[in-house]
Amino acid sequence: MSILVIGLNHKTADVEVRESIAFDSEKIKKALNGLLSLAGVKEAIILSTCNRVELYLYADSDLKTVERVKQYLAEFHRFPFETLDGALYAHGGVDGVRHLFRVASSLDSMVVGEPQILGQLKDSYDIGLKEQSSGIILNKLMKKAISVAKRVRTETKIAENAVSIGYAAVELARKIFGDFSDKVFMLLGAGEMAELAARHLTGCGVKEVIVANRTYERGLALAMEFSGRAVEFDSFKQELSHADIVICSTGARSYILNFSEMEKIMKARRQRPVFIIDIAVPRNIDPKINDLENVYLYDIDDLQGVVDANRNERLKESLKAEEIIDGEVGVFLNWMQSLDAVPTIVALRKSAEAIKNEEMAKLYHKFEGVDEKYKDAVEQAMNSMINKLLHQPTTALKGNDEDKDILIYAIRKLYGLNGK
Amino acid sequence: MAILDLMTGSKATSKGMVVFAIAGFTLHTLNVVLRLTISGHMPTASLHEAASFFTWCIVLVFFIIEYRYKVGLLGSFVLPGVFVLMLSSSVLPRELRPLPVILKNSWLWLHTILAFAGEAALAVACGTGIMYLIQERHVKSKKLEGLYHRLPSLRVLDEINYRLITIGFPLLTLAIITGALWSEAIWGTFWRWDPKEVWSLITWLFYAIVLHARLTAGWQGRKTAILSAMGFIAILFTFFGVNLLLKTFHGFE
Known part of the structure; x- marks a missing residue:
């Protein structure tokens, strides 16, 4: 008997397949019992997230058992076996252990280093414990996976830097303002990406939210959503005298704010720092205003540059993580052999x-x-x-x-x- | 060790730095207390003692700020300076000198403690000013790498810098006032245009301008950071330069 991992993820299965194979917690309980009744399967835990479904088993790792488990999975979800089989991978022994450790440490995630996966794994483990579908081996394996993930998190910088535009903006704002509890946030215009970034920022607790949109009604709806207030678009320059973080994304074809206007605004602000994110294309704000003291202007390319640099940084860090994982896989296998x-x-x-x-x-x-x-x-x-x-x-x-x-x-x- | 931390940034070196700083500070405190009990006056009678005591004050302020704000990396910017100061203090003659009797009174205590505490606060302000400038450079030029990730936010750096100046400046003011009163008590005149006095006044005016510009014209961030770094040069000159290059009756020798 050995560790056996059978599953599919965002790399091997597209979203339709993933949707049909996903488990909710009720289904997990049912499937755990089903799996344990299969010949050759001794312990089982099921992980199901939007990007992956994986079965962790302590079982005979011969082809027959693998085949039985795959069959069971297809029957359980009433999904055509051939399609499913093409998307499934199976790792036994060393490879299975390594695979789980990599998943837990978020090396196998769509966004490397994203933190949710560890929590999801813990939840799956909890269900396994409650249903008593996991025993000595899988319990030890899961505990080890969780501690490996924590080690990777503390010893590498894999989760340190933002890898999405929204988070990059929040991170920058933090480096400028520290905390946001006394800061005013203004959304200029609307648009999917701007709203997303706004949601990240307001989620961190700003003092006030202002929305200025060309069509006032749309602005009002957005303001309601962020529990802020809507203003007429033309008054945004007055509002700038007290807005500290601005996301700008209007459909304007030319600059809506130029250097000398901003200079005046800075005087009105008594030089208090302001962070402006111009994610509109073409740009809405004269890039020259970044030369003004205490004005920090980032456009979409700047932010993309930050994100790309951070991605590279994470990839570099993931090499360190792989080394940690190799060592820990060895430790676990020694325990199993004992x-x-x-x-x-x-x-x-x-x-x-x-x-x-x-x-x-x-x-x-x-x-x-x-x-x-x-x-x-x-x-x-x-x-x-x-x-x-x-x-x-x-x-x-x-x-x-x-x-x-x-x-x-x-x-x-x-x-x-x-x-x- | 502090410089090592700046380069590697690992937790182990950070901890090592703190341990070394605490050990050094403890020994240094012992040294200061010993000199104080043996000579019976403030250990600021020679330039060696003064430099050494000044360093001690800076480290004390550093510990207070570190404890209060928990700013990573502050040590890397303050402690190398401390090291240089300590080194320069150690090459100066270190024997215990008796103090002229006329100077031995409570003014001595008051004046020196105020002056040293004030200048130490401004010295640490210089460190945070430099940190601000580096971090500002990163954010402005959009090169978010290296120290950017480890330096604290611009606001915190500016806040500490301002706080230290608002502490250091009044102390400096009181030091100059007590100095004048002391001078009056001994020589019967408040002000004698001695180079030390003149340079202290220049330093004082400098920081007065910094604070004034901040309160009225809203100068903050980069400008204050640059000025607080420059101000410290004025302090260093007042402290060492005047004694080494110009003729002064003011203490230490």
Whole structure:
């Protein structure tokens, strides 16, 4: 038996397939029971997000079992097997462990380093625990995956820098203003990307939101959504004297704000810093105003540049993460191997021998000058005691019990054979 | 160690820096206290002592700011300067000197503590000013790399800078006033146009302008940062330059 991962993700399956294979939590419970009833499957956990569906199993990793699980998945969702089979991947043993660690650390995500996946994985693990579909092996595997993900997060900068325009804008605003609780945000014009960026910014808690749009009604609707106030478009220059963060995206064909106007506005603002994001194409704001003191103007290309640089940075960091993961995969496999019967029996014997030797040494120390033959007699008595004590556990370990893993696990724990 | 932190930015070096700074500060405190108890007066009688005590004050201010704002990297900008100051203090003659009796009174305590505390605050303000300028450069030029990620926000840097100047400036003012009163008590005149006095006045005026411009014309951010960095040069000159290059009756020798 070994670790087996079967699943599909955004790289192998398009959204229609992913939708039809996705599980909600009720379905997960049902499917877990179903999976455990399959021959060769011993433990199971199901992860289902919008970008991936994966089954983590402790099972026989022969082709037949893999095939059975795939069949089951298709039947469960009443989905044509051939289409599904084309999208599924299966990783066994080392590869399976590595795959899970990479997923948990967000190396396999659509946006490398995004943080949600770890939470989703924890939820899946919780369901597995509650349904008792996971046992010693998968429990250990999941705990390890979570701790590996945390290690990757703290030891690399994989999740550090923003990789979307909206987040990049928020991050920049943070570097300028620290916190936003006393800052006024203004949205100039509307548009999908501008609204998205606005949502990111207002989500961080600004003091006030102002919306200035050419069609006042549309502006009003947006203002309602952000619980701000709408103003007539033409008054935006007055509003600029107290707006600190501005996102601008109007359909204007020429600059709506020029250098000398901004210079005047800065005087009215008493030089307080202002951060203007011009994501309109063609640009709405004279790029020269970036030369004014305490004015920080970014256009869409600037932000895209930031995002690209951050993406590259994340890719570089992901190499470090892979190294961490390689090491941890090794640690986990060692643990799994220790669960084999033979090394456990050997370890059990060794530990008993060690205790015997220790006690003999103490005894000899007390009775110096005692005849050799008495010593031999004592040692023989001890040996036969060890043999008798270990006879039952050894036979149990050598047997072919259903719950052998649990037995091995228990013995290692009870006799302190895990080195710690 | 501080410079190492600037380069590597790993947590281990940051921690190492703090540990070294605390250890150094503890030993330094011991040194200051020893000199104080042996000589019986403020350990500012020679230029060596003064420089050493000045450094001690800067590190104290640094610890307070670090504790209050938890600004990463501040140490990397302040402690190298501290190191240079300490080095320059260590090459100066270090023997204990008796102080002329006429100078030994409570004015000595008051005047020197005020002056040193004020100047130390302004020294750390210089550090935050430089940090502001670097961070501002990053944001303005849109090159968001290197130190950009590790330096704090412009607002925090500006805030600390302003806070330090508003603390340092009144202390400097009081130092000059107590100095004048002390002078009156000894020599019977408040002001003698000694180079030390003149340069202190220049420094004082400089910071007065900085504060005035900020309060009336809304000068903040880059301009204040540049000025606070320059102001520290004036302080250093008043502190060392005047004693080494110009003739002054004012202390230390």
